[in-house]
Amino acid sequence: MAAGQHFFGPWDYVVLVIVLLISASIGVYYRFTGGKQKTMQEYLLADKNMSIIPVAFSLMASFMSAITLLGVSSENYTFGIQFIVINISYGIFTPVAAYLYLPVFFKLQATSAYEYLERRFGKASRLAASLSYTLQMTLYMGVVLYAPALALEALTGISKVAAILSVGLVCTFYSTIGGMKAVLITDVFQSLLMFAAVFSVIIYAVIDKGSFDEIWNIAERGNRTDLLNFNPDPTERHSWFSLIIGGGITFLSLYAVNQTQVQRYLTVKDLKRAQTALWLNWPILTCLSLSTSFSGLAIYSKYAACDPVKAKVINSPDQLMPLYVVDTMGDIPGLSGLFVAGIFSASLSTVSAAVNSLAAVTIEDYYKPLYKSIFGKSLSEKTIAIQSKLIALLFGLLCLAVAFLAQFLGGVLQASLTIFGVVGGPLLALFTLGMFTTTANEKGSLFGLLCGISFALWMAFGNPKPPLPALPVTTEGCSSVFTNVTVVAEPQLTRATTQQQEYFWLYKVSYLYNGVFGLLSTYIIGYVASLVINKIKGVSTQNLDPHLFITPIARRLERTMDIPLNTKELSDSQEELNGKYEVNGKY
Structure with missing residues (x-):
């Protein structure tokens, strides 16, 4: 292959x-036949009647898509x-998400995951968390749109600008008309294309x-x-x-409390099915991760x-897989198109799901409360x-627009994990x-959140930043691999340029620890601040709703009250419970 060919x-x-038309037709089909999205529950939660397998595939496809194909292979x-090794962590933390966090959200049955924070703390915490989520997902979707643009540039010669626009506009169209049911079904089809x-x-x-064996050798x-x-x-x-x-x-931040995934859990009928879908997601996710590696x-x-990259055939390591496909x-006929379709459609599923979730958060957390406070009445279902x-x-x-800035965040895999962390x-x-x-x-919790995000941003x-420790590569055999490639000799480093630069220790910490440090600083500062505030005000922690806590704490609380912890009984008396328990000293 000649350079640039x-x-x-x-x-x-x-x-x-053809592949994109199939994806779009699935979305259009469910738009007009899958309940016709007459209610917000149909549009955002697929009317709570989805089966386990499409939900499991969708849990995987939501945050892997093109970033996995391009980023993990280049990594x-x-x-x-x-x-x-990261796949081991997925197995370790899956039961934590399934049996500690997920039951709380399932008992709440709210379209927005951040409604939990209002029930537990108050409106300010709900608003702060939903705004943080909005920022996180907007940045992430920028990376998701940027990744297939790299593939299209390497395979077709289309510029990044044209590629981002073409992918982004199709994603925007699809996510605007498609409800959650369409997103889940197309995720299955698009996951198969990724594999x-x-x-x-x-x-x-x-x-x-x-x-x-020879590849390994x-x-x-x-x-x-x-x-x-x-x-x-x-x-x-x-x-x-x-x-x-x-x-x-990072796994817990995505699969335990992220709005996009919580919304998917709530598309099945009961908690057991949601937990099964999460467990099934693990082997699917691991299989894709290992094969891509x-x-x-x-x-x-x-x-x-x-x-x-060193031979200047491509501009970024994230273009290695597309280059390999076109080169070999x-x-x-048609194979390069199928590969691009896999990346393209995977990004469609991710962006459509994220935009769907962002719309849910905006409606539930910002727009409806604001409208009611101004006009004193609720919005109609049709208007919503x-x-x-x-x-x-x-x-x-x-x-x-954010996608055009993603090129400044480094490799797509590290950029996405940094944003999530x-x-x-x-x-x-x-x-x-x-x-x-x-x-x-x-x-106390909001003070901890502010400190934690500030600290994580400072780290990231x-x-x-020190240069990444890439393994050695060579261009000595380029004449046997590429044609018409002229390798420019690397400039000789002088003593001044070879001196070891000193970096602040915090800037040298692995990007994977951004989330760990952010979590620890938020939790420790938030807990200590809350403890101090409670001591000063003499606030008691009694009369808390046990259904807002993980099962062990909830059982301890409900033993002091004559309130059942059964999920079925909760669904029949949720309104009564919501008005009975104290939140932040107010009934």
């Missing part, structure tokens, strides 16, 4: 258009296979090199198979400690003698349904303060 023929465009190519894209890379590499010679980094130093980018602890906190080694087996399988779609449209356009860790701590302690109050975006 792109193989994206007519059949590739045909396949791409393993550039830094080695150590990243696969097909990854497996095509692995299968071709095995055929090309003769066996899995090439990776081993390139020092990319080390899995035994147990260094507890938090400045170590990836080790068992950072991947399990940091990855676990191995695809990074498969790509390295092709370019071990000539790194495409570009002469097969129309305005929620307009809000979804506005969020789609906003995320389109900075906001997700402190938000997880806020919910944990509410569910795991009876001491926490609103003022403070400067200067």
Whole structure:
């Protein structure tokens, strides 16, 4: 393949258009036949009648999509296979999310997860958390739109600007018309496309090199198979400690308290089915993660003698997988188009789900309370349904603008995990303060949240940052890999440029610990501040609603009251319970 040459023929465009039409047609079908979205419950919660399998696939597809395909493969190519250890953390923390956090949300049965915070603390905490979530998801969707733009640029020669606009506008259209039921069903179809894209890379590499063993041997010679980094130093980018602890906190911030996932849990009929869907999500997620990680080694087996980034064939490591597809399988009609469709449609599912959730948060947490306080009456269901779609449209356009800034955040995988850590860790701590302690109050918890987010932002975006410890690459064999590639010799480093620069310790900490530090600072400061405030005011922690706490604490509280903790009984008496218990000293 010549540098800058792109193989994206007519059949590739045909396949791409067909796949996108299938995705769009599923959305349109459920828009007009799946209950016709007459109510907000139909539009945002799929009328609570979804089956387990599509929900499980959707839980995986919501936050993996194109970022997994591009980011995880380039991560393993550039830094080695150590990243696969993060899958262990998913298994460790799945029961924590399923049996501690999820029952609380399921008993609440609220469209917005942040309604819990108002019930537990007050309106200010609900508003602060929902605003933080809005910021988090807007930034994340910018990265999600930017990732497929990289793929389209590498495969088709389309500029990033044109690619972001084309992907973003389609995503905005789809997410505006599609309800939650359409999103869940298309997630299954689009997940299969993601697996097909990854497996095509692995299968071709095995055929090309003769066996899995040969791919592994090439990776081993390139020092990319080390899995035994147990260094507890938090400045170590990836080790068992950072991947399990940091990855676990990131997992909880996404699968335990994130509005996008909580909204999915509530699309099934009961708590047991929601927990089953979450457990089923783990092997699906792990299978995609492991196969995508191995695809990074498969790509390295092709370019071990000539790194495409160093040779200036591509501009970013995140373009390695698209380059490999076009370089090795570009002469097969339609295959490049299928690969791009997998990335494209995966981003569609992620953005449509996120925009749907952002619309729910905006309607429930901002618009309805504001409208009622100004006009003294509630909005009609028809008005809410129309305005929620307009809000979804506005969020789609906003995320389109953010996508143009995503290139300044570094690699797509690290950028997405950094965003989740900075906001997700402190938000997880806020919910944990509410569910795991009876001491926490609103003022103390909000003070902790402010400190936690500020500290995590300082860690993540403070400067200067040390360079990433990428493994060595070479361009010595470029003549046998690419044609018409001229490798420019690297400039000789002088003594001044080779001197070790000193960095502030906090800026050297692994990006995976952003969420951990944010969670700890929010929780500790919030708890201590609440304790002090309670002591000063002489506030008692009695008369708290047991249904707002994790089961062990709830059982202890309900033993002091004549109130059943049974979920079925709760559903029949929720309104009575809501008015009976004290929240922040007010009835």
